[in-house]
Amino acid sequence: MKEKKYADVREQIVNLNSVHIGEIMEQLDVPEAIILFRTLPKDLAIDVFNYTSSDFQEKLISSITDKELEHIMHEIYFDDMIDLLEEMPAKVVKKILKYSNVEERKLINEFLNYPDNSAGSLMTIEYVDLKKDMTVAKAIEHIKATGVNKETIYTCYVIGEERKLEGIISLRNLILSDYSLPIKDIMKKDIVYVHTHDDQEEVAHVFKKYDLIAVPVVDLEGRLTGIITVDDIVDVIEQENTEDFQKMAAMAPSEEEYLNTGVWKLAKNRLMWLIILMVSATFTGGIIKRFEDVLQSVVILTAFIPMLMDTGGNAGSQSATLVIRSIALGEIKAKDTLRVVWKEFRVSLIVGVILSFINFLRLYFIERVSLNISITVCLTLVFTVILAKIVGAVLPILAKKLKLDPAIMASPLITTIVDAASLIVYFSVAKLMLGI
Template sequence: MFSELLQPDLRLMLLEDDQYGLHEFCLALYPAVAAEVLHGLEPADVWRVLKACDVERQAEIFAFIDPPQQLELVDNVEREHLSKLIEVMSADDRVDLLGRMDEDHVESLLPLVAKAEREEIRKMLSYPEDCAGAIMTTEYASLPEDITVREALDRLRQQAPDSETIYYIYITDSNRALHGVITLRQLILARPGLRLADLMRRDVVAVKVSDDAEEVARQLALFDLIAIPVVDEENRLVGIITHDDVLDLVQEEANEDAYLQSAIEPLENDYLDTPVVTMAKKRGVWLLLLAAVGFITAKVNEGFEGVSSRHDWLSWFLPLVLASGGNTGSQSATLVIRAITVDRSATRQKVRIASHELMTGFLLASAMSAFSFLAVMFLFGRNLQEAMVVAGTIGLVVTMGTLLGSALPLIFDRLGMDPALMSNPLISSLSDILGVVIYFSTAILILEMLL
C-alpha cells in the first residue's frame, strides 16, 4: 500500500523535527491515508505529527485511526488538548470514541469540554448501543419551509461548515418537527424565487431514534439515500445517519455474522490486532459448550453399546452419517438466518420456509441415500442389509438436518434472541445426538428385528 511507502519519510521528518514537513503531511494527504501512515507509530510520535496542524485537521485524521490506536492515543495526551479535540470532532465520531473509553476517564474529561458539546455528548451516550440514536450525528442542515430558494442557498452557506452533509436539507418548524426534505440538486435546479414549501418532498423516509442499526441500513439501502433523518417519538428531527456510516455498519455486521456462524464471539478489533488470549476466550467458550454437547452424544453412543459391539463395522460409517446431518443442518440454518436478516418479512412465512426446506430435504436425502448405498456395497463390500442401514440412516438424518437447521434459528428469533447464535457447529452438534439415535435404531431394526 501507498501508506507503507510514506512511513519512512514521516519517520525522517520526526527525527529531524521538521515542523514544516509535518504540517504539510497533515494537510496534503486525505485524512484516511494520513491515518494509515500513522498506524503503528508510538503515541508520542503520532501526537507530534498531529499537533503540527490545527485542531480541526487533527480531529479529521483522528477519526480515521483504528479504535485500539485511538485509545492508546487518548491515554497519552494532556486532558486539556484532548478536550479541545473532542469539541471539534464530529458528533458521531466523538460518541464512538467516548463510548469505548474508560468511564472514569470520560468523567474527568467532560468538565473541560464546552457546555453545549458536553450536554449533547451526555445525551448521545445515553442511547443504547446499536440503535439509531447511538450512531447518528447531530450535524445536519435544516431550514424552515417559508423561505425562498435564493434565501435557502444563502443560509446553507452559513450552515455548511458545521453539517456532515448539505446534499439533503431537512425542512423543520420552530419545534424541530420534521416536515419535509429537499436535495441540494433540487435547490440548484429550482427557480430562485420558489418557496421551499412548494418544492419539498413531504413523505420523508425517516427512522426512529430507538430503531436498531439493521433497520437503519435496510431503509437507507432500499431508498438509495445519502443520509436518513432520525426523529424522536414526537417526530422531531434529532440527527441524521449518513451513507458512509451505514456502509461501515453493514461490513461490521457481515463480519459479526460470519464469526457467529462459526461459533466465535465477535471480535472488537481486526484479526491480527486481537491478542491471543482474547482470541482463545472468544473461541474457547463456544468450543467447551460444543464439547459438552459432544459428551451427551458420547453418552447416547454408550447406551447403544450392545448393537455397536455386535456390528463392529457400524462405527466406520458413524462420522459420515453424523457429518451428513450436520452439513445439511448448517446449510439450512445459514439459508434461513440470511433470509430473515435480509428481509424481516420472511419471519412471518415460517410455514413456507419449513415446507421449502422439507421438500429440498427430500431431494437431497434421495440423492445422498442412493450415493451411499452404492458406496457401501461396492467400495466396502458390505451386504444388502448393511448398505440399507447406512443409506437409510443418511436419508433420515439429511431430512432431520434440514428441519432442525431451519426450525432452531426461527425459534431463537421468536424468543427474541439473535438467530445467528444458532451457529453451524451448534446445529451440527445437536444433530449429532439425534443422528446417533437414528443410526443405531435403524441398525437394530434392519439387522436384528427384521431378519
C-alpha cells in the first residue's frame, strides 16, 4: 500500500476471508482503507462492508462516491441495510435513502417501526416463496431465477392466498423428490414460526430448541412477513449475554463497545445502581447499631462479621448465577421453584456444614477462640449459607414471574439482602448462645 502497488495488493487480498479483509481495513487510515476497498471486486467489497464495524461503515459512507454507495445499497441484504440505518446518524441515513425507491422506503419505514429487539426488527424480506400448486420442477426453476438475490435458499416457504404461510420445504427435499410431484404433497405442514412482535430472546430459544438455520416470521393474521437467519441470531445471543453480564454487575446495559463509549456515559450506566446499593447498605449499618449492646458485651464478635457477610454473599451469588443461566436457557420455569429450593437447601447444607467444620478447627484450635464463640460463629455460618443459597435461587425465579429480567437479581442485590439477613442471624444466635 505504501509503495502504491495496488495490483499486487489486490492479487494478495482477494484470496483472504471477507472478515479478515475487514479487520485489515479497519487498521488503516481512512484514505488507505478507501483505496483498499476500491481495489476489491464488487461482490467481495459488499461482503467486506458487512463485516466492518458501524463506526467504520459511517466513515466509509462519508468518504466514497455516490456511485459506490449506490452499488452497496443495491447489493446489500435488506436486513443488513436496516441494521445499518439503525446505527447511522441522520445525515448518513439521508445519504443512504437517496438510493432507495418508493417501495423500498415504505418497507424500510415499516421495519424501523417494529419494536427494538423484536422479531420484526431482525427479519429480512429476502427469502424464496413458492406456491403449493407448483410442481417440484417448476419450484426449482423459480429458485434458480430468483434465489441469487436471496439471503438463503436452503429453506423455501409455501404461501397461499393473502400470503398465508401454509408450509415449508427444504432444497434437499426438492432436489431428491420426483420432479412431477406438486409442492403441496411433499411440503412440511407442521411449521415452526415466530410472530413479528416476539422478543428476540424468545426467537433465539426457538432456534436453539429446533436447531434451525432460518425461521419464518408471521403477523397476527398468519401472513408471511419475513424470515430470520441464524447469523442474525448469533448476534442476538451475544448481545443478550452481554446485557445479562452488565445487569449482573449492577450496570445499566449498553450496546456500545467499551472503548467507543464516553466516560460520562459509562459513569451514568453505573451510578444509579451504585446509589441504590449504597442506600440499601445502610440497612446493614442499622442492624449493627440495633445490636450494639451485643457487640459491646463481646467485642470479638465484630472480627467475624466480614467473613460471615462475604461467605453469605459469595454463596448467594453462586446459586443466583446458576439459576439465572438456567432460566436463560429455558431449563428452569416458575413451576420448578420448589424443586430448586429443595435442591439448593441440600447443597447449602452440605457446603455450610463443611465450611463450618473447617472454620471451627481454625477458630478453636489455631486462633484459640473460646468454645462458645467458635460454636456461635460456625452455627451462624451454616444458617447464613443455607439462607444465601435459597435467596440466590428464588429471587431470579420471582423476577421472571413478575416479568422482570432475572439478571437484575444478581450478585450485588442478593449480597445486600444476604448481608442484612446474616447479621440478624449472627446476633440472634450470639444472644442465645452467650446469654447476652
